[in-house]
Each structure stands twice: as C-alpha cells, then as structure tokens.
Amino acid sequence: MAILEAKNLTVAYYGDIHILKDVSFCAREGRVTAVIGPNGAGKSTLLKALYGLLKPISGSIRLRGEEITECKVHEFIRMGIAYVPQLRSIFPELTVKENLELGTWIFKTDKARVRDAIEGVFERFPMLAQKQGDPAGLLSGGQQKILEIGRSLLTGPSICLLDEPTATLAPRIAAQIYATLEDLKSEKITIVMVDQRVRQAFDIADYIYVLELGQNKADGTRQDFVGRLTETIKGWLD
Numbered sequence: 001m002a003i004l005e006a007k008n009l010t011v012a013y014y015g016d017i018h019i020l021k022d023v024s025f026c027a028r029e030g031r032v033t034a035v036i037g038p039n040g041a042g043k044s045t046l047l048k049a050l051y052g053l054l055k056p057i058s059g060s061i062r063l064r065g066e067e068i069t070e071c072k073v074h075e076f077i078r079m080g081i082a083y084v085p086q087l088r089s090i091f092p093e094l095t096v097k098e099n100l101e102l103g104t105w106i107f108k109t110d111k112a113r114v115r116d117a118i119e120g121v122f123e124r125f126p127m128l129a130q131k132q133g134d135p136a137g138l139l140s141g142g143q144q145k146i147l148e149i150g151r152s153l154l155t156g157p158s159i160c161l162l163d164e165p166t167a168t169l170a171p172r173i174a175a176q177i178y179a180t181l182e183d184l185k186s187e188k189i190t191i192v193m194v195d196q197r198v199r200q201a202f203d204i205a206d207y208i209y210v211l212e213l214g215q216n217k218a219d220g221t222r223q224d225f226v227g228r229l230t231e232t233i234k235g236w237l238d
C-alpha cells in the first residue's frame, strides 16, 4: 500500500531554476524504497521535499492518501516522518546524550517520554549508551551515523528518510548500517533511502527509483532491472 506519495513535484531552491521536474515517487508501507542516480540528479532535493523542508512549486505530497504538501516540517515529524540528512548533522561538542535530547524537541516538556525514547535508542544501539557522555565529535564516522539514525528514531517514526546513510563509510561499517535498516524494516518501519552504492541499494530495496537531471528516469523492483542495470547506471560512479 502507498504510504508516502509524491505526484508531479517541481521544486526549486531559487526562482525558476527547477531542480526537480515533474517527479513522481511512491513509498510502500513497510518496504524499502531506494532512490539512485548520478551526482546532482536531485536525490537529496527529493528527500528534502518529502520531509517538508522544501515546498514544491507544483505537485503534491500525500501521506496515507492525505494531502500534506503545505504542512510545516514539525507537522511532518509529528505525522511520523523522520529524516537523516546526507551531511553530518550532529553537534560535535555536545555529548552523545545531549545530541539525542535535542532530537526530542517536539515533545521535550514530556520528561518521561524523553527518557523512554532515549532509553529505547540506547537499547537498540548499546554503543551509544556506552558513549553517552562523550562528545559526539569523538565518535567514528560510522558511530556518528548511528547516532543520527538513533536520533531520527526518537520520535517513533513510521517512515524514515535516509540520505546516503553509508556514504564515506568503510564497507564493514556500511554493512552494519544496512543491517540496522533491515531491522527497521522488520519492525514495519517504511524506509526511503538515497544510495550511491547502487549494487547494495539493489540488494536491500524492494523498489527502486532512478533519477537523472531532476527527472524520473526509471523505476521498478529489483526483478524489473534484471539485465538492464548496467545500462541504467552507465556513466555513473558506483
């Protein structure tokens, strides 16, 4: 079933420079949907639009069939959408625990909920519990990404948008992140991920969208791409 759907999105950062042109996208409930494409294709822009950070010039975004295009970011969060941006978004001087506390801002007056949410993240990622008093900037790149993923889960999302969660990480660490995403999927959390590791994306995703030059180029299941993957990604860096 469609849970998060974008129809004919046209998005610009400035004026009439359209970065996304008539892009359509659908994430199915409980599935992993990957967005792939070469650098500059508009993948991050699509995720920002799906999180309400950028308002489309035209087109619509629906959550479980309900129009949410004009909702504010905090409303997207309250409706169960979480986002892990591509670039580092932790506060390096703050401790791991303080970074998590910041992730609870939408319900920060509910102290019991804040405590339970952070406990939940510590249970899921014991490494973060061990390092909770350390400045987050001292964590390794992979640990920082886990902190960001943990922080995104504090609000109990039903959909998690992840922008290149394994970029710049060593293969072994990337494998841990993919395993975490599999866990989230088994908990029925809908995953939308942008991935530059095209082959890994094909391994984990139930459905794949290919963007190029701000437009839909292709989409389908892994099966649909059998025999035409090489052609699809010709000319990109893997």
Ligand SMILES: Nc1ncnc2c1ncn2[C@@H]1O[C@H](COP(=O)(O)OP(=O)(O)O)[C@@H](O)[C@H]1O
Pocket: 013, 014, 019, 037, 038, 039, 040, 041, 042, 043, 044, 045, 046
């Ligand atoms: N904040 C911004 N302001 C203006 N243009 C931007 C901004 N972010 C990205 N762009 C432009 O939008 C296009 C798509 O970028 P992006 O969505 O980051 O691509 P991808 O994630 O696929 O590499 C690029 O041409 C990029 O230069």
Ligand SMILES: [Mg+2]
Pocket: 043, 044, 045, 086, 163
């Ligand atoms: Mg990007």
